[in-house]
Amino acid sequence: MSAAAPGEGAPQEAAAARDGADAPARILLVEDSETQALQLRLLLEASGFSVTRCATAEAALDALNRGVPDLVVADYHLPGINGDELTRQMRLSLRTRATPVLMLTEAKGRDLERQGLESGADAYVPKSADHDLLVLRIRALLRERGAAGPREAAHGAFRRARLLVVDASEADRAALAGLFSQEGHEVVTAAGPQEALDLLGAPGAVFDCVTVDLMAEAYDAVALCARIAALRGENERLAGGFSLVGIGSAGTSSKDLLVRAFSAGVDDVVPKSAAKGAEGEVLAIRVRTLVRRKLLDEDNRRVADELSQHERAAERARAEAAAAEAKAALAGALAQANHDLEDANRQLKDAQAKLVQAAKMASLGELVAGIAHEINNPLAFILAHQGTVERLIGEVGAEADALSEPARRALVKARDRVGSMRLGLGRIQDLVVNLRKFSRLDEGEMRSVNVPEAIDTVLALLQHKLGTRIAVERRLHGASEIHCTPALLNQVVMNVIGNAADAIPGEGTITVETLSDGENDLIRISDTGPGVPEHLRERIFEPFFTTKPVGSGTGLGLAIAYGVVQAHSGAITVETAPGGGAAFVISIPRRAS
Numbered sequence: 001m002s003a004a005a006p007g008e009g010a011p012q013e014a015a016a017a018r019d020g021a022d023a024p025a026r027i028l029l030v031e032d033s034e035t036q037a038l039q040l041r042l043l044l045e046a047s048g049f050s051v052t053r054c055a056t057a058e059a060a061l062d063a064l065n066r067g068v069p070d071l072v073v074a075d076y077h078l079p080g081i082n083g084d085e086l087t088r089q090m091r092l093s094l095r096t097r098a099t100p101v102l103m104l105t106e107a108k109g110r111d112l113e114r115q116g117l118e119s120g121a122d123a124y125v126p127k128s129a130d131h132d133l134l135v136l137r138i139r140a141l142l143r144e145r146g147a148a149g150p151r152e153a154a155h156g157a158f159r160r161a162r163l164l165v166v167d168a169s170e171a172d173r174a175a176l177a178g179l180f181s182q183e184g185h186e187v188v189t190a191a192g193p194q195e196a197l198d199l200l201g202a203p204g205a206v207f208d209c210v211t212v213d214l215m216a217e218a219y220d221a222v223a224l225c226a227r228i229a230a231l232r233g234e235n236e237r238l239a240g241g242f243s244l245v246g247i248g249s250a251g252t253s254s255k256d257l258l259v260r261a262f263s264a265g266v267d268d269v270v271p272k273s274a275a276k277g278a279e280g281e282v283l284a285i286r287v288r289t290l291v292r293r294k295l296l297d298e299d300n301r302r303v304a305d306e307l308s309q310h311e312r313a314a315e316r317a318r319a320e321a322a323a324a325e326a327k328a329a330l331a332g333a334l335a336q337a338n339h340d341l342e343d344a345n346r347q348l349k350d351a352q353a354k355l356v357q358a359a360k361m362a363s364l365g366e367l368v369a370g371i372a373h374e375i376n377n378p379l380a381f382i383l384a385h386q387g388t389v390e391r392l393i394g395e396v397g398a399e400a401d402a403l404s405e406p407a408r409r410a411l412v413k414a415r416d417r418v419g420s421m422r423l424g425l426g427r428i429q430d431l432v433v434n435l436r437k438f439s440r441l442d443e444g445e446m447r448s449v450n451v452p453e454a455i456d457t458v459l460a461l462l463q464h465k466l467g468t469r470i471a472v473e474r475r476l477h478g479a480s481e482i483h484c485t486p487a488l489l490n491q492v493v494m495n496v497i498g499n500a501a502d503a504i505p506g507e508g509t510i511t512v513e514t515l516s517d518g519e520n521d522l523i524r525i526s527d528t529g530p531g532v533p534e535h536l537r538e539r540i541f542e543p544f545f546t547t548k549p550v551g552s553g554t555g556l557g558l559a560i561a562y563g564v565v566q567a568h569s570g571a572i573t574v575e576t577a578p579g580g581g582a583a584f585v586i587s588i589p590r591r592a593s
Contacts, residue, residue, distance in 0.1 A: 026049070026070045043134070057074070057081035061160065068099055093158060101121045176211065197231065211247055222257075222264050455489065475513040483590075504527055520589055522586065523585075540558055
């Protein structure tokens with residue numbers, strides 16, 4: 001690759017090095033040449049990339065275990081594992097399967113390019129290519145990767161294959177160790193059976209392949225292969241964990257040796273000559289094939305385990321989702337049950353209030369009717385005799401001239417007393433009439449009710465509470481008769497006026513108004529008391545709610561009034577009166593009589 005100043009040809013690209021990311025793209029450079037590695041590193045870092053360099057593919061695999069970069073730039077020709085084999089191993093791992101790889105080489109052969117691309121590389125660029133083209137190609141690969149996922153993946157790490165070479169010849173052991181080391185394997189050697197068995201049986205020992213020299217004269221190689229195969233079968237840790245390769249003779253007289261070797265458990269036999277000189281590549285390829293298959297099996301098992309874990313996690317997630325759904329359904333059912341219970345409790349309170357009031361009204365009606373009846377009988381008797389007495393006094397008064405002066409004065413006094421008795425008896429008679437009218441509180445039949453008369457009846461019965469302390473103003477401008485039950489004007493109006501009288505601490509005024517707006521008949525009762533606070537206006541119609549001291553109220557008056565008004569499809573509201581007190585407005589839809 002020709003030398004160039006750092007950053008040459010890439011000034012226009014330097015600002016775009018991040019490709020929209022917060023950190024610069026990370027590149028792993030695999031190059032054994034110190035000079036070319038330095039040139040590439042300076043070029044890439046000047047273009048805005050973060051570069052980590054490894055001299056061998058084996059070191060690159062270790063680096064990939066520590067972290068996955070955004071892109072790998074690898075030389076094709078490397079000591080040990082070549083660039084194409086590095087790419088193949090990356091493509092076999094889920095951790096690095098999607099990591100783009102750019103292959104570099106100084107050769108110009110089409111076969112090398114084909115090999116590099118077939119191994120899984122994403123692009124193949126000659127080292128002599130223009131620097132601008134190299135940087136642009138890298139940026140294109142990074143754009144293709146895009147935001148496909150996180151840089152790190154929680155999958156299995158790379159590991160180098162571990163080989164055990166058993167050979168009595170020190171020279172052959174060194175040759176085989178060098179051959180396999182160039183393939184990127186980790187090699188351990190043993191000179192004899194006992195050393196080999198000790199290595200295989202050591203705690204934590206893991207081997208991917210064992211080679212045994214079948215032509216050894218110092219020990220029985222076939223027997224050693226049988227013992228190794230038996231050890232492989234007995235030890236669960238080693239079962240299927242390594243391949244056993246015998247290195248034997250290529251002569252025709254070796255057929256018996258081959259039969260005995262395969263019978264002893266050897267997986268493959270390679271001629272002795274293949275392990276030396278240029279033919280050593282045959283042995284390396286055959287071992288590489290066995291080791292690769294073993295690593296692939298490991299990867300497959302790992303992927304299967306991960307899939308099983310994912311399936312179990314998904315099953316747990318589904319179970320948790322089902323449990324959460326069931327819990328949510330249970331919570332919803334519980335909330336609905338609580339709501340239904342609250343409604344039932346509220347209905348029960350309303351029914352209780354109505355029953356209490358019905359019983360109260362029934363008892364009161366019977367009591368009032370009985371009292372009125374009991375008073376009415378002697379009252380009629382007294383009125384009859386009072387009339388007789390008044391008539392007789394009148395007859396005597398016609399002959400007053402014949403009487404003495406004291407007798408005349410007594411007659412005048414008697415006539416005055418009889419007149420006062422007539423007025424008192426008249427008031428008692430009016431009170432009895434009002435009591436008989438009020439005794440019909442529990443009548444539920446709709447009929448035409450005289451409004452002024454009903455209001456006067458209520459005020460007469462509440463006179464003991466009003467006295468001279470509270471003045472009552474009547475502004476009866478509405479309809480003189482409305483179609484309703486007697487309880488509407490008797491019970492509702494009485495409760496509201498009674499509460500207004502209780503709310504006024506000293507002297508005050510209660511105003512009773514009747515209005516009509518064409519569709520509704522309105523009764524407005526206002527007072528000069530302290531009024532109803534805003535935060536209590538939504539609760540004053542609740543059963544058993546009262547602001548009176550304990551023992552002074554049941555909290556049923558306004559609740560019953562609210563129920564009676566609702567039974568007429570009307571409304572009762574509370575607002576602030578012009579004088580600052582409370583104003584209750586009763587609205588009843590007008591009906592035909």
